[in-house]
Structure formats: structure tokens, C-alpha cells
Amino acid sequence: MIKIYSIEEAKKWDELVRTFANYDVYYLSGYVKAFQIHGDGEPQLFYYNSNEDVNAKGGLRGIYVYMKRMTAIEGMYDSITPYGYGGFLIEGLEDENSDSNQNSNSNEGKLRALWTAYVRKMKEENIVDNFVRYHPMLANAVSMKVCSDVIDLGKTVAMDLASEDVIWMNIHSKNRNMIRKAEKNGIEIKHGRGLELFDEFIKIYNAIMDRDNAEEYYYFEPEFYNSIHEDLNDNYEMFWAEYEGKIIAMSIMIFANGRLNYHLSCSDIEYRNLAPSNLLLYKAAMWGCEKGMKTFHLGGGVGSDEDNLFKFKIAFNRFSNYQFSIAKHVFDQSRYDELVAERAARDIEFNQESKFFPLYRS
Incomplete structure (x- = not known):
């Protein structure tokens, strides 16, 4: 069937x-x-x-x-x-x-x-x-x-939400200090749902994308966020960090079936030295534990590299070791070749040696 x-x-x-x-x-x-x-x-x-x-x-x-x-x-x-x-x-x-x-x-x-x-x-x-x-x-x-033909790439990080003690024990000692620092600095973590929260998220998030000269794909229209609120209403939670009454970091968490996932996030670069994101993720993990969730998947580094983003995440569970893999499938080689030829015919700068898949979209 x-x-x-x-x-x-x-x-x-x-x-x-x-x-x-x-x-x-x-x-x-x-x-x-x-x-x-x-x-x-x-x-x-x-x-x-x-x-x-x-x-x-x-x-x-x-x-x-x-x-x-x-x-x-x-x-x-x-x-x-x-x-x-x-x-x-x-x-x-x-x-x-x-x-x-x-x-x-x-x-x-x-x-x-x-x-x-x-x-x-x-x-x-x-x-x-x-x-x-x-x-x-x-x-x-x-x-x-x-x-x-599965291709194994880098590792991703997940937190074990079995108990509050397990969460804290698995966090690297330097990261524990950053979490304590954020609390000492007066950072408050709050959470909830609501369209007005997405308005705040968009302002901080888009500012980061502008600063990093991000590709157009990573800018999302208000309708995208509205869909999260309406179509995933029972499966998302917004977390944010406040400092002196101002929102300085936000994250959209999505979840189902006992699995919590780090989806989209942003933070005001002016306040990063206060470690708001460290405290935010820790509090989100504690919330997930309280709700009976089993794991909190943080994902991996950019392009599956063990870069600074990966190092930030692995500090939340030094024992984590999940394999990220991809696969590329061609169902109809003749048609695939036809699409590559079409791209080559209209684009003189098209690099047919690129490793991008599918090649005609490189």
C-alpha cells in the first residue's frame, strides 16, 4: 500500500x-x-x-x-x-x-x-x-x-532531560559558570506564546541577518511566523532573556512526542557578554524536563563543522555524540542530466564541477 x-x-x-x-x-x-x-x-x-x-x-x-x-x-x-x-x-x-x-x-x-x-x-x-x-x-x-548511499557528516548535540540533576551534571563546568554569571548579571528568562512575541523576535533576528550579510533564504516573512503560531500552536514555546526590562535574546523551541528542539534563535550582540543565551538554553531544558520531555536537541555547527557554534552547544552536554547524515538520490539520471544541460545552456558561469546537489541548483 x-x-x-x-x-x-x-x-x-x-x-x-x-x-x-x-x-x-x-x-x-x-x-x-x-x-x-x-x-x-x-x-x-x-x-x-x-x-x-x-x-x-x-x-x-x-x-x-x-x-x-x-x-x-x-x-x-x-x-x-x-x-x-x-x-x-x-x-x-x-x-x-x-x-x-x-x-x-x-x-x-x-x-x-x-x-x-x-x-x-x-x-x-x-x-x-x-x-x-x-x-x-x-x-x-x-x-x-x-x-x-548515506553520507555521514558531523555530530550534533542533545541534552538528556531525565532529571534536573542530570541536566546540570552533563553541562561543562565553564558553561555552568556562564549560566551563574548570567543570573548574577540580572538576566531573567521568560517563556510563552503569542504573535506579539514574534514581532520582537523579527526585529532582533533580522538585525543579526543584516549584520552577517545572510542569504535571502534566512529572512522569513511575517506569514511564516504566523504559521508557526497557528499551525504549530500546541508544539512551540518562545523563550526570551530580559535585562533591565529589555529583551536581548529570543529562541523558538518546537516539540512533539517528548522531544524538544532548538529551532530559531537570535540575540542582541551588545549584550552577549552577559551570557543570556547560556541561561536561556539551560532554563528551556529545565522547562522541558518539567514537562516530561526526554531530550533537547540543539543541533550542530554551521555546515556540520565543529566550529564555535558547535563548541557552544557541546558545552551543554559534554557526553553528547549524535551522528548527522545526509543522502543524495537520483531517480532518473537522463532527466537529471537534462536539467544540468538546461542550466549550462543559460548560465555561462555555471560550474559543472561543483559538489552541490542537485548540481543544476548550485
Whole structure:
């Protein structure tokens, strides 16, 4: 059984996602709706069930969320994981620890059947290729190595929210000092929801983007933030740091199914020496723990590098070690080559040696 759900079927989409034990917020229709508004493409949910009878046991089920994008050639499309993390979420694999060889072979057969069905469906949809960013916390890249060329990149960081003591114990001693410093400096952390908070966020966030000469993609219109508030209303929380009554740092946290995620953030550079972001993330982790959440995923460095951003994050859990992986799939090589040729024909500066994928979008 194969079905593709559109964003117009949001209720059925979310009902299906929630039947998977390990789903995260990135799979919900409300999450991808904002990025459709942002212009990232048409959100779709691919669903596979090896059993014709969906209530039967012993089969393999899988879902994959992607953005279907138009290309320069009419009638041809490509696809990409929505901003953040995703990849196939699968249930029905055998426990390989109980009978390694037999179950391993069974799992490989199931996964290859899913992959064959997926590729066939993508071709029917005229989708030429796909770029996927796997979810480090779900480790869903591991099983897909059977049928896909998974590329392991850098590490990401997550906090264990098992208890307040565990949170504090895992934080690096220098970062604990920064958290204490922020409190001593009079930084107050508050949280809540509301459209007026996004107005404050946009002012600080856009100022940072201006300062860093950020690409246009990283500027979000008010409608994008409105969608977070309306379509993810039960799955987001705003945290902000105040100093002498002024908001100096803000973060949008998103969550689902016991998983808290660091989404978008900003801070006023004039006040960074007060360490507001250190205290903000610590308080957000404590809030998540209080709400019964199990993990707080902070993500990794820019471009998966172990840069200053990564070093800032790893200081919140010195024991964290989650693998971030990607994959690049070409479903129809002749059409892919046609898109590359089209780009080359209209762009004399096009670098056909680029490692960017898909090449025609470099």
C-alpha cells in the first residue's frame, strides 16, 4: 500500500504520523506548512505499508516528508527534506540481536522492497532527485544504508532531560559558570506564546541577518511566523532573556512526542557578554524536563563543522555524540542530466564541477 498525502489533508497526515512511536515535530503538517509559505515547495507525506490490510501484523511501515519543488523544466520536479531534520521513519524491522543472520536478511529484504516502491512512486510523480537530511536523534540513517548511499557528516548535540540533576551534571563546568554569571548579571528568562512575541523576535533576528550579510533564504516573512503560531500552536514555546526590562535574546523551541528542539534563535550582540543565551538554553531544558520531555536537541555547527557554534552547544552536554547524515538520490539520471544541460545552456558561469546537489541548483 502506497499513498501520498498533501498538506490539504493535514488532519489525516498528522493522525498517520502520530501512529509512529518515534515521530518528531518535523514530520507534522504544521511544521512544513510554514516552509511552504516560505517558498520551499509543496509539502508531501509519502506512506508505505507492505501489507494490503493495514491492520495486519508482520509488515513494514514507513513515512517520509519532503518538499516537492518545481524545476526550470516544466513538468519536472525535485524534492528535499524540509528545513531541519527528517528522513524515513520506519516500523516493522526485526530485532537483529535475537537471531542476527536471519533477521538481518529479513530486514534487508523489507527495506529494499520499500525503496523500490518509493523510487517507482517518485518517478510516477516526475520527481527527478531527492536530498535528505536524516534525524540524528532517531538514527534513521543507519537502517537506510542497506538501500541508500548515506553520507555521514558531523555530530550534533542533545541534552538528556531525565532529571534536573542530570541536566546540570552533563553541562561543562565553564558553561555552568556562564549560566551563574548570567543570573548574577540580572538576566531573567521568560517563556510563552503569542504573535506579539514574534514581532520582537523579527526585529532582533533580522538585525543579526543584516549584520552577517545572510542569504535571502534566512529572512522569513511575517506569514511564516504566523504559521508557526497557528499551525504549530500546541508544539512551540518562545523563550526570551530580559535585562533591565529589555529583551536581548529570543529562541523558538518546537516539540512533539517528548522531544524538544532548538529551532530559531537570535540575540542582541551588545549584550552577549552577559551570557543570556547560556541561561536561556539551560532554563528551556529545565522547562522541558518539567514537562516530561526526554531530550533537547540543539543541533550542530554551521555546515556540520565543529566550529564555535558547535563548541557552544557541546558545552551543554559534554557526553553528547549524535551522528548527522545526509543522502543524495537520483531517480532518473537522463532527466537529471537534462536539467544540468538546461542550466549550462543559460548560465555561462555555471560550474559543472561543483559538489552541490542537485548540481543544476548550485
